[in-house]
Amino acid sequence: MSARPSHTAPPPLVERVREASRRPKTLGGAVPDAISLAMGEPDSDTPKPVVEAAVRALRAGRTRYSPITGAPDLRQEIASHLARHGGMEVESANVVATHGGSAGLAAAVLALLNPGDRVLLPEPTYSLYADHVAMAGAKAEWVSTLPDGSLDLRKLAAAAPEARMLILCNPVNPTGMVFSKADVEGIGAILRDHPDLYLLSDEAYSDIVFDGIAFTSALTLTSVQDRVVIAGTFSKSYSMTGWRIGFVCAAADVTERINLVHRTINGPLSTFVQDAAVEALRIPDDDLRALSARFQRRRDLVMRHLDGLDAVSVVRPLGAFYAFPRVDSAFSSLELVRRLADGGVLVRAGSEFGPSGEGHVRLSFATDEASIEEGLLRFTRVIKGLQVRPS
Numbered sequence: 324m325s326a327r328p329s330h331t332a333p334p335p336l337v338e339r340v341r342e343a344s345r346r347p348k349t350l351g352g353a354v355p356d357a358i359s360l361a362m363g364e365p366d367s368d369t370p371k372p373v374v375e376a377a378v379r380a381l382r383a384g385r386t387r388y389s390p391i392t393g394a395p396d397l398r399q400e401i402a403s404h405l406a407r408h409g410g411m412e413v414e415s416a417n418v419v420a421t422h423g424g425s426a427g428l429a430a431a432v433l434a435l436l437n438p439g440d441r442v443l444l445p446e447p448t449y450s451l452y453a454d455h456v457a458m459a460g461a462k463a464e465w466v467s468t469l470p471d472g473s474l475d476l477r478k479l480a481a482a483a484p485e486a487r488m489l490i491l492c493n494p495v496n497p498t499g500m501v502f503s504k505a506d507v508e509g510i511g512a513i514l515r516d517h518p519d520l521y522l523l524s525d526e527a528y529s530d531i532v533f534d535g536i537a538f539t540s541a542l543t544l545t546s547v548q549d550r551v552v553i554a555g556t557f558s559k560s561y562s563m564t565g566w567r568i569g570f571v572c573a574a575a576d577v578t579e580r581i582n583l584v585h586r587t588i589n590g591p592l593s594t595f596v597q598d599a600a601v602e603a604l605r606i607p608d609d610d611l612r613a614l615s616a617r618f619q620r621r622r623d624l625v626m627r628h629l630d631g632l633d634a635v636s637v638v639r640p641l642g643a644f645y646a647f648p649r650v651d652s653a654f655s656s657l658e659l660v661r662r663l664a665d666g667g668v669l670v671r672a673g674s675e676f677g678p679s680g681e682g683h684v685r686l687s688f689a690t691d692e693a694s695i696e697e698g699l700l701r702f703t704r705v706i707k708g709l710q711v712r713p714s
């Protein structure tokens with residue numbers, strides 16, 4: 324086909340997303356011999372029993388269309404898993420299996436928002452939400468978190484009148500913050516005060532928490548459960564980024580709306596991938612705890628390097644696999660990323676994650692310890708070589 328540009332103007336949806344998007348044009352750079360601390364992808368392989376389940380399913384001919392809301396046994400397993408971890412009742416009617424967490428988030432946003440609706444984004448936060456909001460023709464409103472990474476509940480309450488949705492990332496990509504029970508309940512109180520407000524809680528990293536702290540899911544907000552949507556994914560807990568499987572959980576009438584949008588875009592999910600996902604949910608909780616322990620050791624390694632740097636301040640990550648240091652320098656996040664890449668280490672610009680991310684970079688520690696060690700040595704060398712802020 325011709326490589327020449329089309330002469331027809333793109334529809335407004337494309338222009339809106341292009342304009343709103345803070346995400347990099349390409350993921351992963353081609354800098355020779357660079358160490359990448361840029362990707363949000365666990366370095367370990369998908370657990371063997373999960374792979375074996377997919378192979379068994381393929382050999383058994385599980386290659387035909389699956390039911391459009393997700394395979395009934397998978398939906399039931401997800402419901403039981405959420406009920407067991409969140410300590411409340413969840414039924415399969417509350418669950419839609421989705422094409423990764425991303426498609427679940429997109430479908431939830433498109434199913435619940437009207438053009439022009441206001442959407443509150445506590446930030447810094449995962450950069451995909453603003454793109455989804457733009458796709459729906461709604462308006463993102465950034466609400467910065469407090470310096471210690473916790474929610475600014477006063478600012479959120481002040482912004483809540485007339486807002487339609489609040490999108491919470493918990494644990495937070497990019498800061499590694501895990502919001503306290505009080506913060507999650509504070510959001511519940513805001514929802515109680517504003518009966519038109521939905522909460523979309525992206526809990527992609529809920530299995531990766533450190534220092535023995537307990538994760539509080541928004542599922543626990545039972546008094547407003549008709550307006551709470553949880554999005555989850557198999558990508559991070561089970562190293563299944565390439566399998567493309569996730570889910571949303573909400574009140575049955577809300578899941579029905581979300582499913583309608585999801586199926587219209589995606590159709591049904593891969594049958595054998597869903598069989599493998601059922602197997603993933605049978606992985607013992609002890610294995611998930613071991614996963615957290617592994618990332619916690621890496622968090623400690625990262626913090627040992629960052630704590631020794633005068634020009635860097637960072638909130639200690641409590642979950643996920645990211646640190647979000649602020650670098651006190653004369654340079655923007657993008658310029659810092661460029662200089663760090665020249666110094667042989669790839670990271671993401673903090674400005675991708677919202678206005679208050681400017682001056683920060685995101686380091687991922689979802690890679691092996693030797694690479695983290697070498698990456699942080701290079702990071703330190705570049706940061707120490709930067710000119711301090713001109714007076």
Ligand SMILES: Cc1ncc(COP(=O)(O)O)c(C=O)c1O
Nearest residue numbers: 363423424425449496527556558
């Ligand atoms: C906070 C958060 N939510 C959702 C996703 C999407 O994950 P996936 O589409 O692979 O399930 C990611 C991936 O990086 C993420 O960081």
